[in-house]
Amino acid sequence: MLFIITLNKEDNIMRAKLRLWLTFCVVTPVLLLFSNTGMAEQAAATKVVKPVSKAVGATPRGQVLSLSCSSCHGTDGKSVGIMPSFYGKTPQYIETALLEFKSGKRYSTVMGRHAKGYSDDEIHLIAQYCGTVGHKTK
Amino acid sequence: MSNKLSRRDFNKLLLSGVAGSAFGVFGGARSAFAAKNRVVVIGGGFGGAAAAKYLKKLDPTLSVTLIEPKETFYTCPFSNWVLGGLKTMQDIGQTYTVLKSRYGIDVVLDSAVGIDAAKNAVTLKSGRVVKYDRLIVSPGIDFKWKAIEGYSQAVSETRMPHAYQAGAQTILLHKQLLAMPDGGRVVISAPGNPFRCPPGPYERASLIANYLKKNKPKSKIIILDAKEKFSKQALFKKGWEKLYPGMIEWRGSTTGGKITMVDAAAMTVTTDFGVEKGDVINIIAPQQAGKIAFDCGLTDASGWCPVNPITFESTMHPGIHVIGDACIAGAMPKSGFAASSHGKVAAASIIRLFQGKVPAPPSLVNTCYSLLAPGYGISVAGVYKLSAEGIIEIPGSGGLTPLDADDEKLAEEATFAQGWYNNIVQDIWG
Structure with missing residues (x-):
């Protein structure tokens, strides 16, 4: 949803990124459906996710x-409350903190x-989402 | 709860996500006649209010209606603090003002009494009918009143409160504790699994003990448990020995813990081992999904609601999502935090389905803090994902406060418990 809104405002680069993201949406379920191994599905999906997430900042999976x-x-x-805020922190800051x-x-x-419940790839997605999405809705 | 899926079933489940997507496309076409996609949420607790807020936050174009009969929702988390005299009812009361004003949610103060799945309509107690494109049902728990002979809703409202839905029940049990003489006996009956808030009865015993130690030190607490072990058991037992030596006695199911009968007039409970008298008797009765889920055929033989773990859509009625304590969420405990996690996942999934897109695989979290005394906190955490076994806890993640945690760490956890409460209620109702 966020991307579609952004698309109307942004340039052709965003268009290309959106196409890439849509490809992910089509490819992932196909991988999930026809992969023969239970847990390999997750790994396969993750491999597809990562490069896309780096391109567009946040994905449905990251969300x-x-x-x-x-x-x-x-x-x-x-x-x-007493818990630390992460609002306004950069994706890099959040990713480093989570990995540590x-x-x-x-x-x-x-x-x-x-x-410990998240792979390094998933931590990357979380950092991208938490480090960018809140800023857009400021 | 732990139904294993075969690989074929797992693939079918993922396929149903895609089918759901197709349904979403057609659903979207149909609801194109309405100006906006309409989501109705039944229940304004941790699950329902979180779902309503995040639906609007993630997609402000949706029309979201929240149906909740109570103007103020008293949270079960921290209601044990009220019983122990550490908080007031006002501290644990949440309202819907911000959800209405800031998020534009239509909050309807009414009870849902019926769902017509064929007509996509919810009937309210007032007679009003509310139409939806997708429905979220977050009804919490109900009690199996007939499971214990002599126990009933009327008994719970007079002599033996359950105090497991916060509000009038919390106030009643608190009054009874205040009125109890020094040297009195508090009996707490804890149910078998699954039930709401697995560490709840033991935190309750701790904070009642904290009150009694200061005010009525000759009193005793007896926990009669229908189980052989309980959540955070080693941490609780260690804390009890340190903080309240000799005051709390726990009996498991094979040592006279399982109660079969209560006598409200005599203020006694009957176990396999005999009759126990109590000055205050708190019966945390066996539970099942909230009433509306039962009435509308959303429950299975277990008394809880089976759901697709990607979208929390009912496997009994398409288009209706069940979240929170009422649903069967695999390895996740029934907790307010878990319910809000379901609510957010369901919200994100519903938005994807409206867009005709495949929902992302779910990621779910739970954290439960328990306070044993002011400055003495413990926690359990869990991160959950979907696997061929359903929703499982991710191996190597989560877990408990270490048993050898020092005083400083336990004090930190107690501080974080308060921080957690402040943030989660703000994240849901604020």
């Missing part, structure tokens, strides 16, 4: 992965336990 973050960190990452929580390099009570 679904990121929607739970706000339960503890506030809507769009604007925290009203995951590895244990950065201290946490509960965040490390969450970060």
Whole structure:
């Protein structure tokens, strides 16, 4: 939805990016449907997702992965409690933080336990979404 | 709950996502006669209110109606803090003002009494009929009143509250605790799995003990449990020994924990091992999906609602999504956090279906904090995804506060518990 709105405003580069994204939407279900192995489906889907996400900033997959973050960190990452806000942080900052929580390099009570639930590719998608989408709806 | 899918079934499930997409295309064509795609949400709790807000946030062109009979929704999370005297009812009351004014959600103060799946219509208690293109049902829990002989809604409202739907029940149990003399016995009956908020009965015992220790130190708490083990058990037991030595006694199902009968007049409960008397008796009765889900044929033999785990669309009635405690969400516990996670996934999926697109595979999260005393918190976290086994917890992720966590870490968790509450209620109702 966001992309369609953006498309009307943006130039041909966005058009190309949207086409790429739409291709993903068509390709992924086909991969999911006809892949013969249960879990390889997820891996196959992830491989398709990554380059697209880098091109357009946020994907439906990035959105679904990121929607739970706000339960503890506030809507769009604007925290009203003691949890840190991530609103206004760059995708790079968020990605580094999540990877460090995951590895244990950065201290946490509960965040490390969450970060371990995501692959590095998924963390990339989350960082892209959380580091950009909130800014657009400012 | 743990129905395994064969690979063929799993592929079929994903296929149904695509079929759902096709349905969305036709659904979209049909609803082109209406000015906007209409989503009706039944229930304004953690699941329903989160779904309504995120539907409008992610697609402001939708028409979203939220049907909820209560003007103020009292949250079950932190209602144990009220029982322990650490919070007031006002602290846990949430309203729909912001959802109406900022998000443009049509909040209807009424109860849904019927769903006509063929006509895409919800009938309200007032007689009003509300039409939808997609419906989200988030009815929470109901109690199996007949599961325990002698227990009933009338008994719960007078002598033996369940206090597992926050509001009048919380106030009643709190009043009983305040009125109890020093040296009294509090009996808490905890149900078998699955039930709402698995750590809830044990946090409740902790915070009641915190109140009793300060005000009525000769009193005792007995937890009669229909299970042999419970959520965060080692962490709770360690905390109880440290904070309330000798005050809380827990009995599992094989050691006289399972109650079969209550006598409201005599204030007794009967277990396999005999009769127990209580000065305050809190019966957290066995549960099933909320009433509207039952009345409208959304439940299966388990008493809960089977759903497609990608979209939370009912497998019994297409076009109707069931979220929160009422639905069968695989390995996820029944919690407010989980319900809001379902609500957001369902919202994102419904928007994709309206667009005639395939919903993204779900990613779901749960975090539950429990307070054992002021400055003493513990937590359990989980990250969930779809697999051939249904919704599973991702191996190597999530888990509990470490059993050897020091005082500083437990204090931090207690602080984060409050931070969590502030943010989740703002994320849903604010």
